[in-house]
Amino acid sequence: MESEWKEVEIGTYAKVQGGFAFKGSDFQESGIPVAKIKNVKEGEIDLNDCGFVSEDIATLNSNFYVKKGDVLISMTGSGANAPNSIVGRVAKHIGDDNDFLINQRVGRFLIKDESKLDEEYLYYYLRPKYRQWEFVAIATGSANQVNISSKQIESFIINLPPLQEQKTIAHILGSLDDKIELNRQMNQTLEQMAQALFKSWFVDFDQVIDNALTAGNPIPDDLKEKAERRLALGDKRKPLPEDIQNLFPCSFVFNEELDRWIPEGWRVKSVNDFINVKHGFAFKGEFFSVEPTNDILLTPGNFKIGGGFKGDKFKYYNGEIPSDYILKKNDLLITMTDLSKEGDTLGFPAFVPETKGIRYLHNQRLGKVEYKNEDVGPNYLYYSFCTKRYRDEIVGSASGTTVKHTSPTKICSHKIVKPEKLIVEYFELHCQSLQDRIQENEIQIEQLTTLRDTLLPKLISGEVRVKF
The missing domain is CATH 3.90.220.20 (DNA methylase specificity domains)
Structure with a gap:
């Protein structure tokens, strides 16, 4: 370790603020999200299956809103006997300010001296899985459930290079994470495109409605609202290439099995x-x-x-x-x-x-x-x-x-x-191109993740030094 690096307790330059102890009666079906322990994943906040409180309760506890870039830590969870312990997980909020609040036993790091400790560097220092097990080792409680206090976290020893080197290390690792996140967002968009195409062709029957309107065929009452929406699109209603559009029928029949109108000539089958x-x-x-x-x-x-x-x-x-x-x-x-x-x-x-x-x-x-x-x-x-x-x-x-x-x-x-087999084949062809792009992005995500995970311990230990 180079001489300008030093070992300090986290609490020297940062403190840990615990979340608010919302009562069970505070929670409701929808409203302002509240991140609980289970929502703190390894490296990210996952608000699926989170809690919700009213705007009034959120306003009363506004100092527990999370800001962009905040680093969170789970303070209660399964212990050393569990291969996927929850306690000691560290995550960073990459969204906007005030997206959600934090519940009790979810801690947030508040930097006391930004001239000595960079928050991004702290996040990457605490992120590795082996670091989580160091928190598990100092936690108290039973073998199945343990707790770690703000004081214990603040007494945790970290290695700090000079501030500018901290920022450079965080920038390198953050750039890799940004690219990983961009690829994930691209894949989400590609997936949504494929889902929208399926819904348009095989659920809403947009092309059949368009053909029926063009042919002047009657639109069933149940589909008239959809037909009006299609007409309202005007020039934005982009037809498919003529050879594909002509594969779709131009009228509907009522199907008793599904209790709905389906395109004429299409059959209902069991999977x-x-x-x-x-x-x-x-x-x-x-x-x-x-x-x-x-x-x-x-x-x-x-x-x-x-x-x-x-x-x-x-x-x-x-x-x-x-x-x-x-x-x-x-x-x-x-x-x-x-x-x-x-x-x-x-x-x-x-x-x-x-x-x-x-x-x-x-x-x-x-x-x-x-x-x-x-x-x-x-x-x-x-x-x-x-x-x-x-x-x-x-x-x-x-x-x-x-x-x-x-x-x-x-x-x-x-x-x-x-539908007719040719329509399904066109759909498969289009979706496969989207799936191929998704797979390419996934491979790049894997490569970037491997590079990040290889560099991270070397950078935060000083084994690999950076110019700054």
């Missing part, structure tokens, strides 16, 4: 006509690994609310693996179990990504789609499994109370509208 859903393998718990391995058991925790793959909460495996349960890139999975009260991810789909050096494994309680024919493509099925109608069926028919379950039979009994 079972196109696919089977295969159960995953019950991998043995004795071979689960706390240490990362190249084999990852996918679980319901790897599914996003609304559909899609989530690359965290990995469960590593170090044992024998049946070859039939090694997944391939773009395999389509469906989650069949959910631990949340609302069944947040139950029944949602995800495509298996390609990650260099990693094998993803088909674990139990996940269904793998196996195709019987090519009448519908993977993207058409994927977005069908994201619709509200499908979602209502799956959640409505779920078994269990604390843990909700669905089954291949329930998934495959879902009815979908089957």
Whole structure:
């Protein structure tokens, strides 16, 4: 360590402000978000499943609003016996000022002397997983639940280079994080584009309405409001290329099974006509690994609310693996179990990504789609499994109370509208180009994340020095 670096307690230049102890009666269904311990993830704030309070209560406790760039830490959680401990997690708010408040046992670092300590540097210094375990080691409580106080956090020793070097280190790591976040946002936009296309073509039937209006065909009463919205778009209503637009019908028929109007000539089929859903393998718990391995058991925790793959909460495996349960890139999975009260991810789909050096494994309680024919493509099925109608069926028919379950039979009994094959092929072609771009971004995210995680410990230890 170079001589100008020094070891100091965090409390020398910063203090930890705990969140407000909101009462249970303060919380309501909607309003101003309140971040709880579980919302402090590794490196980021995830406000899914957060609490809410009224604007009046928020105004009374406005000093607990989080500002852009604030660094938060979880102060209560599972202890050393848990492989994914919650206590000691550090995250940074990258949104705007006053997006949300913090609940009790969520701490916020307040810098006392900005001429000595850079907040961004503090964030990166405390971010690594091994640093979290150092907090777990000094926490008090039982093996299953521990607490760490503001005083304990403030007494934690950190290594500080000169301020300008702190800022340079934070800038390097922050630039990588910014690029990672930009790629994630791009992927979210690409996903939204594909979902919007599916909804337009196969849920709202916009192209069929356009053709019916052009042909002067009657519009069913149930669809007249949509037709008026299409007309109101005027020049903004951009038609598809003529050869594709002409593939869509120009009239509707009423379908008794779905109790709704569908395009004439399109059929209603069960998902079972196109696919089977295969159960995953019950991998043995004795071979689960706390240490990362190249084999990852996918679980319901790897599914996003609304559909899609989530690359965290990995469960590593170090044992024998049946070859039939090694997944391939773009395999389509469906989650069949959910631990949340609302069944947040139950029944949602995800495509298996390609990650260099990693094998993803088909674990139990996940269904793998196996195709019987090519009448519908993977993207058409994927977005069908994201619709509200499908979602209502799956959640409505779920078994269990604390843990909700669905089954291949329930998934495959879902009815979908089957368009002409050429229309589905055009949709698949368009969506595949979006999926390819998403995959390219994911690969870049992986590379940038590896670079950041390699540089971070070297920069904050002084092993690699930077010019400033």
